Amino acid sequence: MYSSVAEQVELCLFDALDQPETRRIELLHHRHNVWYGYVPDLAPGALYGFRVHGPYAPEQGLRCNPHKLLLDPYARAIVGELRWSSAHYSHEVDAAAGAAEVTNTEDNAALCPKCQVVDEHFDWGDDALLHTPWSDTLIYEVHVKGFTQQHPEVPPELRGTYAGLASPPAIAHLKRLGVTAVELLPVHAFIDDERLVKLGLRNYWGYNSIGFFAPEMRYSASKTIDEFKQMVKTLHANGIEVILDVVYNHTAEGHHLGPTLSLKGIDNPTYYRLKEDDKRLYVDYTGCGNTVNTRHQAVVRLIMDSLRYWVTQMHVDGFRFDLASALGRGNSGFDPHASFFAAIAQDPVLSHVKLIAEPWDLGEGGYQVGGFPAGWAEWNGRYRDTVRGFWSGQEGHLAELSKRLCGSSDIYQHSRRCPTDSVNLVTVHDGFTLQDLVSYNHKHNEANGEDNRDGENHNRSWNRGAEGDTDDELVLALRERQKRNLLLTLLLSQGTPLLLGGDELGRTQRGNNNAYCQDNPISWFDWTTTPSSQHLCDFVARLTAFRRSQPALRRTTFFTGRLDEDGHKDLTWLTPEGVEMRQHDWEQPALRAVAALVCGWKASPSAGGDDTQKADSVLILINAQQDPITFTLPDHHGPSWVPRFDTRTPGGLPAHEGEPTQDEYVVAGRSIAVLTQPSI
Structure with a gap:
């Protein structure tokens, strides 16, 4: 254990979770501030924790208290629940406000989780990381429990678990959608906040980590770490990568009056950023x-x-x-060359896995979309805001939308990054679901116990004429169309698409845009099939298959606008009349309709191949105004254009799917149509 302030470290062994320790063993050795010792014959299953003796001087940032059992930062398993009590605080919690912190001598050992020795052997067989190319990646953000907790085809004992996520019905759904990677909301061991527990709630999302090595056991049906490994192995066997949402920017120990559970009691000034002018207090870039x-x-x-x-x-x-900007903060703001990024870049293991930043935190200068170093992809918040703004009816978003559809070259190209570095998203766990985005103008977070004060107020949403549930068929039809528009926009865009799990089913949180504490049906997937949910799920499956079949939609380089040998640009923006867009056209605030022609290509056969590689040209017709528009189709000196998608219909299919059309195409109000032309 690393501690530069400890004067003595004790390893505590336990026979049971809720009992005092049966043995204390002093770690007699330390070198370069690492305390260590060896205990023979501790078998897997043994329970343990640490006590650290040292100064308790909050004004100096020192918070050692040997009355508190501390979790091992390197524990491979953490078992048992935290039972909240004043004993978990190193200070007297009932002291008068503003009074000096007085040492709390209550012992918390019987009330807190324990670290557990594990057998790390597992038969992986020939399993290995998949290394799916970014250009082929479709990310599905999902909560381990919420995904299967109500799934009727998953065995009841496996619902809401790692095993449930790896069950045949769950995997069948993922494969049907064309998912290549699941991005799991936090599965590092975490605790439920005391405030939430008192309200009868739980920390559902899990952004409250207390162990960086241990899988959260509440999701394990078998209460073993092997279940997590088997889940990964099974997903890999089905061609699905596993990406973890990790929270290294803060821990569950909170501010200076928070509990002492691990790092705070081990070496507070090493593990946390303290304010220079008052070392009692923490620098808080995370909220x-x-x-x-x-x-x-x-x-x-x-x-x-x-x-x-x-x-x-x-x-x-x-x-x-999570909040990755906080990890790159030096002494004076965000630094893309910070030691954290340098350490990953030189690491022979980590430099070859998928690295995705949530490129912001709550500190000054924390919004860093486009500011992360090469090798990192980023959640593109500007993409989300632009797409939402455009389809909710706000003017002046079309020029911005054109940049987002093209992979956000204005954000990433200047630093020689790639279109796939932009993780495109419309909805994620934090905010409205897709269903709620088209159904609510305002958040409805009353169930969170904060009088609806929490959560984002500026959602760029539009309820289409009624707040929440309605029987108005016109409103419902428009909502379904807008969902198709948003999904089609997402999956036609250059970059790496991220789909929020459940959006394909019309999942609703009843207007709650901050359901972090709702471990209940508000957050869980509802697998009840309705005509609209079936249509939407079928639409998403067809759409992802279409994206996979179209290399022109999955570029690894940005558009250049240069002419090819046949005199075609790789991308051409057209007015509805079929004329190439000019600068003055983009400057019209009320402009709500445009066509994008993504040119296909021919390439020589690859080594050993027999056939010329071809990519269709793709024509995207966007009409966000209320009335229909007749688009003149470009003369592309090839076969006729073939309609593939049209969001005006419940299934998103054109009225005459697959029938070639020559000269023009009528796009209904607030709709998108997609046509293709084979390369010749």
Whole structure:
């Protein structure tokens, strides 16, 4: 255990979760601030924790308290639930406001989870990381429990677990959608906040980590880490990567009046960023009370060791880093050359897995979309805001939308990054679901117990004329069309698409846009089939298959606008009259309709191949105004254009699917049509 402030470290062994320790063993050795010892004959299943003796001087940032059992930062398994009590705090919680912090001598050992020794052997067979190319990747963001908790075809004992996620019905759904990677909401061991527990709620999302190596056991039907490994192995066998949403920017220990559970009691000034002018207090770039101190080499080592463990021992394929800007903060703001990024870039394991940043935090200068180093992809918040704004009827978004459809070259090209570095998203766990985005103008978070004060207020949503549930058939039809528009926009865009799990089923949270504490049907998938949900799911499946079949929609380089040998541009923007767009056209605020012609190509046969490689040309006709528009189809000196999608119909199919059309195509109001032309 690394601690630069400890004066004595004790290993505590337990026979049972809710009992005092049966033995204390002092770690007699330390070198370079690493305390260590050896205990023979501890078998898998043994329970343990640590006590750290040292100074308790909050004004100096020191918070050692040997009365508190501490979790091992390197524990491979953490078992048992935290039972909230004043004993978990290193200070007297009933002290008068503003009074000096007085040491709390209550012992918390019987009330907190324990670390567990594990047998790390697992028969992986020939399993290996999939390394799916970014250009072929479709990410599905999903919660382990919520996905199968109500699935009627998953055995009841496996619902809401790792085994449930790897069950045949779950995998069949993922494969039907063409998913190549599941991005799991946090599965590092975490705790439920005391405030939520008192309200009868739980921390559903899991952004409250307390162990960077241990899988969260509430999702394990067998209460073993092998179940997580088997899930990964099964998903890999079906061609699906596993990406973990990881929270290294803060921990569950919160601010200076939060509990002492691990790092705070081990070496507070090393593991957390403290304010220079008052070391009692934490720098908080995360909104969660503290910020992990990635400026310190011991902390960077801890995170690197954790990441390598999940890749080498658990076989995960990549990571999405929550509030990643906080991890790259030096002494004066965000630094793309920070030691954290440098450590990953030089690592022979981590530099070859998928790395995705949530490129913002709550500190000054924290919004860093486009600011991360080469090798990183990013959640593109500007993509989300633009697409939502355009389809909710806001003016002046069409020029911006054209950039987002093209892979956001204005954001990424200047630093020689790729279109696939843009992880395109319309909805994610944080905010409205797709169904709610088209059904609510305002958030409805009353169930969270914060008087609807929490959650985002500026959602760029539009309820289409009624707030929430309605029987108005015209409103319902328009909502379904808008969902198809948003999904089609997402999957036609250059970049890496991310689909929020459940959007394909019309999942609703009843207007709750911050359901972090709703471990109940508000958040769980509803697998009840309705005509509209069946249509939508079929539409998504056809759409992802179409994307896979069209190389022109999955480019690894940005459009150039240069002419090919046949005199065609790789991308041409056209007015509805079929004339190439000019600068003054883009400057019209009320412009709501445009066509994008993505040119196909012919290529010489690859080595050993017999056939010339071909890519269809794709024509995208966008009409966001209320009335229909007749688009003049471009003369592309080839076969006729073939309609493939039209969002005006319930299934998203053209009225005469597959029938060639020559000169023009009528696009209904607030609709998109897609046509293709084979390469010759």
